[in-house]
Amino acid sequence: xxxxxxxxxxxFLSISTFAQEDPILMKIDGHPVTKSEFLQIxxxxxxxxxxxxxxxxxxxxxxxxxxxxxxxAEELGYDSPADTLAAYNRxxxxxxxxxxxxxxxxxxxxxxxxxxxxxxxxxxxLGYFTAFQMVYPFEDMAYNTPVGSISEPFRTRYGYHxxxxxxxxxxxxxxxxxxxxxxxGKSAAEEDVVNAEKKIxxxxxxxxxxxxxxxxVKSYSDDPSSAEKNGELPPFGTGTTTxxxxxxxxxxxxxxxxGDYSMPVRTDYGFHIIKRLEWTDVKTFDAMKKELQxxxxxxxxxxxxxxxxxxxxxxxxxxxxxxxxxLKWFLTNLDTSYYIGKWNASGLKSxxxxxxxxxxxxxxxxxxxxxxxNYRGIRKDANEVVIGLQYKAWEKEAIISxxxxxxADKYPAYKALITEYHDGILLYEIMTDKVWNxxxxxxxxxRAYFDNNRSKYMWGDRVDAIVYECSTRSIADQxxxxxxxxxxxxxxxxxxxxxxxxxxxxxxxxxxxxxxTNFLKGQSLVMGANKVYELDGKFxxxxxxxxxxxxxxxxxxxxxxxxxxxxxxxxxQWIQELMNKHKIEINQQVxxxxxx
Numbered sequence: 001x002x003x004x005x006x007x008x009x010x011x012f013l014s015i016s017t018f019a020q021e022d023p024i025l026m027k028i029d030g031h032p033v034t035k036s037e038f039l040q041i042x043x044x045x046x047x048x049x050x051x052x053x054x055x056x057x058x059x060x061x062x063x064x065x066x067x068x069x070x071x072x073a074e075e076l077g078y079d080s081p082a083d084t085l086a087a088y089n090r091x092x093x094x095x096x097x098x099x100x101x102x103x104x105x106x107x108x109x110x111x112x113x114x115x116x117x118x119x120x121x122x123x124x125x126l127g128y129f130t131a132f133q134m135v136y137p138f139e140d141m142a143y144n145t146p147v148g149s150i151s152e153p154f155r156t157r158y159g160y161h162x163x164x165x166x167x168x169x170x171x172x173x174x175x176x177x178x179x180x181x182x183x184x185g186k187s188a189a190e191e192d193v194v195n196a197e198k199k200i201x202x203x204x205x206x207x208x209x210x211x212x213x214x215x216x217v218k219s220y221s222d223d224p225s226s227a228e229k230n231g232e233l234p235p236f237g238t239g240t241t242t243x244x245x246x247x248x249x250x251x252x253x254x255x256x257x258x259g260d261y262s263m264p265v266r267t268d269y270g271f272h273i274i275k276r277l278e279w280t281d282v283k284t285f286d287a288m289k290k291e292l293q294x295x296x297x298x299x300x301x302x303x304x305x306x307x308x309x310x311x312x313x314x315x316x317x318x319x320x321x322x323x324x325x326x327l328k329w330f331l332t333n334l335d336t337s338y339y340i341g342k343w344n345a346s347g348l349k350s351x352x353x354x355x356x357x358x359x360x361x362x363x364x365x366x367x368x369x370x371x372x373x374n375y376r377g378i379r380k381d382a383n384e385v386v387i388g389l390q391y392k393a394w395e396k397e398a399i400i401s402x403x404x405x406x407x408a409d410k411y412p413a414y415k416a417l418i419t420e421y422h423d424g425i426l427l428y429e430i431m432t433d434k435v436w437n438x439x440x441x442x443x444x445x446x447r448a449y450f451d452n453n454r455s456k457y458m459w460g461d462r463v464d465a466i467v468y469e470c471s472t473r474s475i476a477d478q479x480x481x482x483x484x485x486x487x488x489x490x491x492x493x494x495x496x497x498x499x500x501x502x503x504x505x506x507x508x509x510x511x512x513x514x515x516x517t518n519f520l521k522g523q524s525l526v527m528g529a530n531k532v533y534e535l536d537g538k539f540x541x542x543x544x545x546x547x548x549x550x551x552x553x554x555x556x557x558x559x560x561x562x563x564x565x566x567x568x569x570x571x572x573q574w575i576q577e578l579m580n581k582h583k584i585e586i587n588q589q590v591x592x593x594x595x596x
Contacts, residue, residue, distance in 0.1 A: 022034045022035055022036045022412075023035050023587070023590045024587060024590065025037075025038050025586070025587055025590045025591055025594075026038070026064075026067070026584065026585065026586050026587065026591075027583075027584070027585040028067055028068065028071045028582055028583070028584055029071060029582050029583055030583070031071070033067060035590050035593070035594060036412065036416065037416060037419060038063060038591075038594065039594050040416045040420075041063065041420070042056075042059055042063075042594065045059075046059070049595075051594060051595025053592060056591060056592060056594065056595075060586070060591065064584060065575055065578075066423070066427065067423075068575065068578040068579065068582055068584070069426075069427050069430055069431065069575075069578070070423045070426050070427055071578075071582055072430060072578055072581075072582070073426035073427070073429065073430040074426065076430070078426050078429050078430055087159055087160050088153065088155075088160055088376075088377045090160075091153045091160040091161070091162060092153060094107055094113065094162065095150065095152075095153060095162050098150060098162075098164075099150070104123070104124060104150070104164045105123025105124060105125070106123070108123050108124035109123050109124075124164070127243065127245065127246045127249075128167075128169065128246065128249070129142075129243060130171055130237070130238045130239065130240075131238070131239065132239060132240075132241065133240070133241060133243055135156045135158070137154055137155065137156045138154075138156050138161060138163070141154045141161075141163055142163050142165060145163055145165045146165065147165050147166065147167060147168055148165070148166070149164075149165060150162055150163070150164050151163040151164075151165075155377065171237075171238040171282045172237055172238065172253045173237055173238055173253075173279055173280050173281040173282050174235050174236070174237040174238055174239060174240055174279070174280045175235065175236065175237050175252050175253060175276065175278070175279045175280075176232070176233070176234075176235045176276075176277045176278040176279075177232075177233050177236075177252050177274050177275060177276055177277055178213065178217070178226070178229075178230055178231035178232045178233060178274075178275045178277055179221070179223070179226065179231050179233060179272045179273060179274050179275065180200075180203055180213070180216055180217050180220060180221045180231055180272065180273045181221050181222050181223040181226075181269070181270050181271070181272050182196045182197075182199050182200045182203070182220070182221075182222055182270050182271045182272075183196070183222035183223070183269065183270040184196035184270045184271065185268070185269070185270075186268040186269075195498075195502055196270060196271055197264070197266075197271060198502045199220070199271075199502035199503060200264040200271035200272075200273065201264060202501055202502055202503050203216055203220050203273060203503065204263065204264055204273055206503075207261060207273065213230075213231070213261065213275050214230040214231070217230055217231035218230075219471075219537070219538075220503065222270065231275070232277065235278075236249065236252075237249075237253070238282050245267050245268065245269075247265060247266070247267050248265065248267055248272060248274065251265040251272075251274050252274050252276065253279075255274070255275075255276035255279075257276065258276055258277060258278055258279065259275070259276065259277075260275070260276050261273055261274060261275040261276070262274040262275075306396065306400065307396070309400075310396050310399050310400065313357070313399050313400075313403055314357065314399065317357045317358040317399075317402075318356075318357065318358065318359070319355065319356070319357045319399075320355060320356045320357075321354075321355050322352070322353050322354060322355055322356065323354040323355060323391065325352065326352040326353065326354045326363075326364050326367075327354070327387060327391060329348055329350070329364065330345075330364075330367070330368075330371070330383075330387050331383050331384060331387055332383075333345075333347060333348075334371075334383045334386065334387060336380070338371070338375050338378070338386075339375060339378060339380055340375075341375050341376070343371075343372070343375070344372055345365075345368035345369075345371065345372060348364060348365065348368055350364060351363045351364050351365045352364050354366075354367055354391075354395075355395060357399060357402060358402070360402065362395075362398050366394075366398070367391065367394050370390070370393075370394040370397075371390055371394075374390065374393070374394075378390070404418075431571075434570070434571075434574055435567050435570050435571045435574065436567060438570060439563055439566045439567040439570055440563065442566075445566070446562060446563065446566050447555060449562065449565070449566045449569060450555050450558065450562045453562075453565070454552050455552075456565070457552065457553040457557075457558035457561060457562065458550060458551065458552060458553065459513060459548070459550055459551055459552075459553055459557075460513050460514065460515050460516065460550055461513075461514050461515065461547075461548070461549060461550055462511050462512055462513050462514060462547075462548040463511070463512055463514060463520070463525060463542075463544045463545075463546070463547055463548060464510075464511050464544070464545045464546040464547075464548060465509075465510070465511075465512055465525075465542055465543060465544045465545060466483075466490050466507065466508070466509045466542070466543045466545070467507065467508045467509075467510075467512070467519070467540065467541075467542055468483070468490075468493070468505060468506075468507055468540065468541040468542070468543070469505070469506040469507075469508070469519075469538055469539075469540060470497075470504065470505055470532075470538065470539040470540070470541065471503055471504050471505070471538070471539070472504075472539065473532065473534070473539050475497060475504050475505060475539070476532040476539035476540070476541050477532060478497065479493060479497060479505065479541045480529060480531065480532055480541045482496070483529045483541065483543050484529050490507045490509065493505070493507070494507055511548060518535075519535050519538075519540055520542070523542070525542055525544050526544065527544050527546075527547065528543065528544060529541065529542075529543050530542040530543070530544065
């Protein structure tokens with residue numbers, strides 16, 4: 001569409017005037033990129049811009065790669081509709097199975113069921129959610145499906161869905177919390193669960209005796225992301241994008257006052273003590289109006305406002321409907337081949353006007369092209385119904401597109417924003433296919449890259465050791481005396497030391513990188529039992545089983561870093577291919593005038 005808009009603009013503006021206002025800075029395969037487009041992105045990514053030659057040259061290299069990827073995405077058809085007919089038919093089949101009596105959760109978990117990995121694990125249970133926590137089509141269908149009912153199939157940008165609404169409840173506001181966590185997985189051994197529960201109960205007892213929540217977080221919480229922030233978690237609840245598991249949410253919202261904390265709560269991740277920091281009730285509409293409007297404008301629900309927008313455009317542009325006679329051919333000639341993409345309008349010889357707006361005619365042939373390209377996901381129905389719906393969709397799209405063609409001339413900032421969104425979406429899609437997912441799936445290439453670059457993946461000096469982290473020096477002294485006896489293992493030490501309290505001792509056995517491990521860095525460790533030392537209020541006893549000098553990592557040990565580096569390697573190769581494939585022309589004079 002943008003290519004056509006540029007041609008249209010050229011009909012009304014002299015080339016010399018256009019060049020003076022917004023000169024062409026670069027061409028990729030003959031397609032122009034203007035000075036204003038480059039400058040807008042340059043300023044957005046450089047809050048304190050420099051306009052010297054070195055800075056501009058550096059950024060131009062990044063910009064070229066960006067536009068090359070977008071050009072390749074356009075050439076490969078990444079901005080064409082995906083073929084969704086098979087997915088639509090599949091979701092229809094799943095719905096029919098449920099309607100015939102199969103359990104919704106069983107269908108979600110089963111073979112050929114849901115393609116959402118989390119749904120496979122939990123039978124499709126999403127818990128409670130509020131506005132703005134799901135993409136709008138999903139949210140809209142969920143809120144408009146009665147409790148106990150299953151929705152009709154619907155589409156979001158992720159695919160097709162059906163929703164089983166199991167319950168609804170009033171919004172509970174927004175809450176900010178902190179927590180102390182003792183980690184234990186839902187599939188952990190019973191002994192580990194018992195010990196974890198005993199530990200969280202002891203922490204809870206300390207709270208009840210007056211010890212500070214923040215101190216206990218620092219000493220005992222197993223959640224590293226929140227432990228350094230006094231256990232604080234992002235706000236969740238009404239209007240936020242953060243969601244917590246239902247058990248955690250219910251316990252948090254049950255707290256009545258700021259500063260209150262819960263009894264230990266079990267989730268699939270472990271045990272938690274939750275402290276309420278701040279709660280805000282649902283605001284009045286007047287108080288939320290500006291915020292809601294901003295959110296609505298940014299997501300898909302804004303499409304709902306398009307209908308009234310189109311009505312206003314019809315009024316202002318002198319819309320005239322002439323479709324009564326022009327649609328008869330379509331009503332007569334549409335057949336079942338349409339639903340599988342085989343139908344075409346080659347038999348349509350006329351080109352009658354279907355409607356006019358602003359003096360411009362929109363015709364049968366244009367509608368025919370729309371029908372041929374937009375058959376996917378259309379349900380079989382009477383021709384009058386299908387043609388009516390498709391005509392309405394085409395008319396709306398055509399009128400909005402016409403207005404967009406005028407907005408670019410009216411509002412240059414709007415044109416720049418549309419281009420930015422378009423390019424950003426295409427960039428994400430093609431990078432996913434050509435780089436990110438490719439690196440994940442190409443196991444042979446990934447392994448070969450590792451073998452050819454082993455020297456990049458090295459361990460520093462490590463120790464194979466057992467770390468005893470003790471709550472007091474007297475406990476650490478006792479542990480040290482015990483492990484001097486080589487016949488006593490760490491399990492026995494735990495049983496003795498933690499007989500009365502799970503908070504006395506924590507044991508970790510691993511191969512530790514000395515310089516990357518906070519409590520080992522700078523310590524002079526010897527083989528066997530090392531004497532007690534203190535760090536950040538905790539007392540450590542280290543038993544070194546083996547010193548491991550710097551050396552190569554195994555593939556399994558370096559896989560994360562290798563994957564990241566392989567993605568970079570693939571991107572560099574791909575960029576070189578694009579450089580060879582696409583022709584780039586840069587107007588140096590315009591480039592170095594961007595700061596003027």
